[in-house]
């Protein structure tokens with residue numbers, strides 16, 4: 001049955017003038033990147049994930065939240081893109097302009113695999129920005145080392161450049177993702193539980209615009225009911241099979 005679906009979806013890939021791909025944490029699972037919740041082991045197990053990913057949590061406990069993101073940055077040491085990331089990058093290189101990659105991941109592995117124009121809906125784990133609107137005195141390179149680094153003049157603090165719960169997505173990035181979802185012939189929804197909006201809504205937008213939607217996930221996802229086909233398997237196994245020339 002799965003083989004049959006795989007062949008059908010391979011046909012849809014060949015036919016599609018434009019493909020949009022929406023990825024989530026599952027794409028990085030086979031690289032060994034712990035998901036948000038899985039990273040909370042040992043010392044970090046005592047904290048609620050939600051308290052580490054809101055502005056209110058950062059303002060209440062800046063040192064603790066800063067250390068948590070430093071911990072997640074360190075967990076990326078030695079991690080490499082896997083066959084799923086590589087298949088997407090190779091398809092983009094072989095078919096310029098045909099595949100738009102939209103990701104909820106902040107780990108940078110798509111870019112390291114060579115993907116271009118990646119629309120990062122939830123920011124970048126390795127970037128920092130000011131918590132409050134920067135003043136003339138706030139220069140990121142001069143921020144005084146600390147946990148978090150701070151402007152020595154006004155006390156403004158650096159925070160990780162990721163989108164926290166309750167925050168707006170970067171508008172230009174999200175608008176570009178919406179355009180891709182609405183213009184594509186095929187959307188692949190890969191390695192995401194499909195539970196976090198507005199990202200998950202892109203699959204509904206693609207469907208409403210008459211694109212085919214295919215979910216790739218070893219487990220049930222909240223977008224299975226929206227999909228024309230669901231392929232049960234891991235992204236590192238399925239993407240190379242689907243996107244091979």
Ligand code: APR
Pocket residue numbers: 023024025026027029030035036104105122190191192193194195196216217218219220221233234235236
């Ligand atoms: N290949 C493909 N999918 C996988 C694999 C794999 N090897 N391993 C796990 N998955 C699937 C899981 O079955 C699950 O559906 O990846 C999904 C991961 O779900 P989440 O951890 O909820 O990640 P995601 O959907 O990306 O979360 C969205 O929520 O935590 C916030 O901002 C954070 O960007 C994140 C957003």
